[in-house]
Amino acid sequence: xxxxxxxxxxxxxxxxxxxxxxxxxxxxxxxxxxxxxxxxxxxxxxxxxxxxxxxxxxxxxxxxxxxxxxxxxxxxxxxxxxxxxxxxxxxxxxxxxxxxxxxxxxxxxxxxxxxxxxxxxxxxxxxxxxxxxxxxxxxxxxxxxxxxxxxxxxxxxxxxxxxxxxxxxxxxxxxxxxxxxxxxxxxxxxxxxxxxxxxxxxxx
Amino acid sequence: xxxxxxxxxxxxxxxxxxxxxxxxxxxxxxxxxxxxxxxxxxxxxxxxxxxxxxxxxxxxxxxxxxxxxxxxxxxxxxxxxxxxxxxxxxxxxxxxxxxxxxxxxxxxxxxxxxxxxxxxxxxxxxxxxxxxxxxxxxxxxxxxxxxxxxxxxxxxxxxxxxxxxxxxxxxxxxxxxxxxxxxxxxxxxxxxxxxxxxxxxxxxxxxxxxxxxxxxxxxxxxxxxxxxxxxxxxxxxxxxxxxxxxxxxxxxxxxxxxxxxxxxxxxxxxxxxxxxxxxxxxxxxxxxxxxxxxxxxxxxxxxxxxxxxxxxxxxxxxxxxxxxxxxxxxxxxxxxxxxxxxxxxxxxxxxxxxxxxxxxxxxxxxxxxxxxxxxxxxxxxxxxxxxxxxxxxxxxxxxxxxxxxxxxxxxxxxxxxxxxxxxxxxxxxxxxxxxxxxxxxxxxxxxxxxxxxxxxxxxxxxxxxxxxxxxxxxxxxxxxxxxxxxxxxxxxxxxxxxxxxxxxxxxxxxxxxxxxxxxxxxxxxxxxxxxxxxxxxxxxxxxxxxxxxxxxxxxxxxxxxxxxxxxxxxxxxxxxxx
Numbered sequence: 001x002x003x004x005x006x007x008x009x010x011x012x013x014x015x016x017x018x019x020x021x022x023x024x025x026x027x028x029x030x031x032x033x034x035x036x037x038x039x040x041x042x043x044x045x046x047x048x049x050x051x052x053x054x055x056x057x058x059x060x061x062x063x064x065x066x067x068x069x070x071x072x073x074x075x076x077x078x079x080x081x082x083x084x085x086x087x088x089x090x091x092x093x094x095x096x097x098x099x100x101x102x103x104x105x106x107x108x109x110x111x112x113x114x115x116x117x118x119x120x121x122x123x124x125x126x127x128x129x130x131x132x133x134x135x136x137x138x139x140x141x142x143x144x145x146x147x148x149x150x151x152x153x154x155x156x157x158x159x160x161x162x163x164x165x166x167x168x169x170x171x172x173x174x175x176x177x178x179x180x181x182x183x184x185x186x187x188x189x190x191x192x193x194x195x196x197x198x199x200x201x202x203x204x
Numbered sequence: 205x206x207x208x209x210x211x212x213x214x215x216x217x218x219x220x221x222x223x224x225x226x227x228x229x230x231x232x233x234x235x236x237x238x239x240x241x242x243x244x245x246x247x248x249x250x251x252x253x254x255x256x257x258x259x260x261x262x263x264x265x266x267x268x269x270x271x272x273x274x275x276x277x278x279x280x281x282x283x284x285x286x287x288x289x290x291x292x293x294x295x296x297x298x299x300x301x302x303x304x305x306x307x308x309x310x311x312x313x314x315x316x317x318x319x320x321x322x323x324x325x326x327x328x329x330x331x332x333x334x335x336x337x338x339x340x341x342x343x344x345x346x347x348x349x350x351x352x353x354x355x356x357x358x359x360x361x362x363x364x365x366x367x368x369x370x371x372x373x374x375x376x377x378x379x380x381x382x383x384x385x386x387x388x389x390x391x392x393x394x395x396x397x398x399x400x401x402x403x404x405x406x407x408x409x410x411x412x413x414x415x416x417x418x419x420x421x422x423x424x425x426x427x428x429x430x431x432x433x434x435x436x437x438x439x440x441x442x443x444x445x446x447x448x449x450x451x452x453x454x455x456x457x458x459x460x461x462x463x464x465x466x467x468x469x470x471x472x473x474x475x476x477x478x479x480x481x482x483x484x485x486x487x488x489x490x491x492x493x494x495x496x497x498x499x500x501x502x503x504x505x506x507x508x509x510x511x512x513x514x515x516x517x518x519x520x521x522x523x524x525x526x527x528x529x530x531x532x533x534x535x536x537x538x539x540x541x542x543x544x545x546x547x548x549x550x551x552x553x554x555x556x557x558x559x560x561x562x563x564x565x566x567x568x569x570x571x572x573x574x575x576x577x578x579x580x581x582x583x584x585x586x587x588x589x590x591x592x593x594x595x596x597x598x599x600x601x602x603x604x605x606x607x608x609x610x611x612x613x614x615x616x617x618x619x620x621x622x623x624x625x626x627x628x629x630x631x632x633x634x635x636x637x638x639x640x641x642x643x644x645x646x647x648x649x650x651x652x653x654x655x656x657x658x659x660x661x662x663x664x665x666x667x668x669x670x671x672x673x674x675x676x677x678x679x680x681x682x683x684x685x686x687x688x689x690x691x692x693x694x695x696x697x698x699x700x701x702x703x704x705x706x707x708x709x710x711x712x713x714x715x716x717x718x719x720x721x722x723x724x725x726x727x728x729x730x731x732x733x734x735x736x737x738x739x740x741x742x743x744x745x746x747x748x749x750x751x752x753x754x755x756x757x758x759x760x761x762x763x764x765x766x767x768x769x770x771x772x773x774x775x776x777x778x779x780x781x782x
Contacts, residue, residue: 023490026483030456061440066460069473069764087460093441093508093697094454094526095647095679096626099633100461105700108671109633113462113765134456135449135483136440163479167491 011154012178012198013187018171019203022143028160029133029142032085033150034196039082039127043067044075046086046129052144062137063091063101070115073103077117082127090136146201154192157199161188173204205233205268205308205417209331211324213402214255214314219322221331226308231717233265235291236688236733237309238280242289243736248744252284252394253371253401255315261302261362261377261407262310264690268303268417271425271712272433273692275299275501277379279390281398282744285373285560285602286619286644289740291687292395293648295500295509296379296388297360297409299690302326304411316403321369325355327410339405341366343553343590344378344386347406355408357384363406365555368396370592372600373620374560375400378552381500381509387522388500391557392646393621394602420718428711433505435705439698446508446694447497451526452482454625459534462764463630465623466534467576468566469616472627472762476539480529485512488541492517506694512545521549524558527647530625531562536569537576544579547586554590556600561586563603563622571610614756619644619746628753629762629769636676636771640751640779642737648693649680672771677779681730684737688729689713731782738780748777 038049043065047053053062058075065072066087072078080086091101099106107114133141175182206226213219226232232240238260250256259281266274277299283290302310305326316322321340325332339347344365351361360380367375375396376389390396419425436442445453458464459477466474478484489496495511500522510523524532524545532538532547551558565582568574574581588596598609603622607615616623621644628635634647641649686693691709699706713721741750757769 024487026487027478030478030481030483064457069460069462071461089457090445091440092454092457093446093451093694095634096458096631097454099631100457106633106675109675110631112632112767113630135453136444138483165491
């Protein structure tokens with residue numbers, strides 16, 4: 001994974017929190033964050049290059065995948081392009097969950113919206129992708145991505161911080177903004193309506 | 205479970221209970237029992253709130269035993285909402301307790317001579333029917349608290365709130381959970397209105413000194429149950445996803461698929477979805493010391509429910525389920541989890557179907573009664589229903605009536621019942637089930653195991669588009685059979701993916717009943733139930749023209765995929781052609 005700093009963010013926030021507060025960030029992970037990575041390759045190749053993911057994890061855990069909102073059945077034929085949105089989820093309950101599962105028994109029941117292979121001339125190169133992590137995938141991969149740093153919209157981050165209860169803030173040990181120490185309660189007052197923020201969260 | 209309890213509320217001289225052997229209904233349970241009784245005994249053209257309709261409450265075949273997940277109960281009648289046959293399904297303690305009292309069905313019949321309200325107490329000594337007008341217009345929560353004072357903390361209660369007493373078509377029958385709270389509901393189709401029409405406010409079930417139901421082959425049963433539980437626990441959905449995030453785990457995923465009906469089915473994605481997702485909901489519940497993983501009845505090993513506290517850390521409601529979060533959330537443009545939890549609490553207290561109410565408020569918002577996203581207005585609307593104001597009476601009659609009254613064209617109903625939380629334009633196979641289900645639009649009607657397990661009508665290639673009708677047919681057959689067992693439909697995932705778990709279920713049934721049960725038997729049972737229901741609906745005046753989605757699904761493109769519902773009418777007509 002390339003350094004996102006070269007691509008998009010304007011502000012860097014480093015938070016050090018109690019380990020049991022890491023799960024509080026799942027909402028942000030579900031809203032999506034931007035990463036720089038190799039694009040123009042298959043979804044499987046793309047995923048295998050991400051931290052914390054390997055072929056076995058993808059095969060066993062990541063049972064539901066959307067590329068630009070379309071359920072993907074074959075990760076080895078779907079190609080990810082610059083600017084794409086990729087959402088990763090575990091297997092889901094309900095008939096709808098079974099229908100959306102990749103290559104599942106009910107895939108025909110949503111064939112109208114399924115990802116269909118396109119003829120693509122793009123070659124493999126560096127680009128940006130919006131990644132969304134849901135449910136068990138967010139719980140398991142979230143700490144890895146947060147530790148490395150995720151680029152989120154300032155608007156989403158402001159809204160997220162405003163909703164956090166007192167208990168969350170009491171678990172925040174230290175905050176740095178662009179390398180400078182910041183009082184924790186200042187985060188709640190930040191107005192990031194237009195900026196992108198590189199958020200790193202370490203647990204202790 | 206070898207007898208049927210009938211209570212004639214219209215008996216000369218006052219309500220009277222009588223017991224009878226199972227007779228032709230032997231071997232049936234749950235939806236199999238309710239649909240058989242309603243189909244055979246209720247005149248299909250009767251008024252749903254009249255003396256000829258019957259309310260049937262039936263535990264599943266395995267209920268009352270120690271089989272895991274076997275605590276589902278079926279409530280059947282002719283529906284005041286759809287005019288057709290109805291089976292509404294619920295969790296809670298009622299199924300296990302009623303089964304241990306020995307009843308395969310409790311049937312409320314006739315019509316009281318006046319407006320006296322009754323409570324019915326059933327225990328090892330028999331049945332007592334007591335007039336108690338002090339219970340009039342009590343909400344379910346206050347009512348159950350009163351019953352707790354009178355009958356103790358161990359009884360299970362089956363009750364109606366104000367909506368049922370007012371005979372509203374969106375009224376539910378409530379079942380108490382393990383904490384004796386009225387949080388589990390036979391929600392769909394207005395079954396609570398039929399109970400209200402019978403003059404029954406609450407049924408108190410006390411199984412003290414009653415034994416658990418015993419299997420015919422205890423050793424085989426014990427072994428099969430162990431394998432079944434192991435299969436549920438090792439599967440990622442039943443062992444991790446549902447216990448961790450509840451059914452609302454679906455919100456983010458359905459939204460990403462563009463299948464989350466938003467603003468009364470105007471679009472397929474909701475900007476505020478992540479704020480009301482199962483992931484966010486779980487974090488809110490954890491931060492307030494709520495319970496994230498909890499069963500709705502004893503013997504549940506999946507435990508997809510939970511306890512939701514308010515901002516002050518006080519109990520507010522159980523964990524709102526996905527369909528509730530969708531109905532009151534994205535469908536109404538509301539992204540405030542606390543407001544949705546409050547709406548869930550009010551629905552449970554008044555005894556209202558959360559899906560029908562959410563859909564109804566969406567229609568009302570489209571009519572201009574409030575703006576999409578106005579959570580205070582939505583709460584006020586549900587309170588109007590509880591109070592029984594003129595507006596409340598309209599809203600409590602459901603989405604179809606509300607749409608008619610306020611002149612709304614986009615009314616998401618089939619056979620008068622509101623569509624649940626999956627837009628049929630994005631997930632067209634679900635649309636086939638919505639259109640053709642005997643129940644009206646119902647997401648649980650086609651749910652259970654895959655065609656390729658049961659091989660009903662041959663094996664379907666999952667990646668070919670033409671399989672939708674066949675898959676829907678097979679799903680509806682399989683679901684009807686599971687509903688008869690008393691098993692929670694969530695067992696479907698482990699059965700779908702793990703052949704050994706499916707075999708364990710068959711072994712459970714065989715060991716319990718003493719009769720070998722095969723996949724063919726399951727198929728035959730499901731078909732029989734659907735035939736009862738289709739026959740009743742036909743005699744009630746339903747035709748192929750009722751097996752259709754509203755026109756707007758065929759004419760209005762749904763974003764973000766910009767598609768309409770494409771399944772042809774002639775294909776829909778083949779669903780029950782087996």
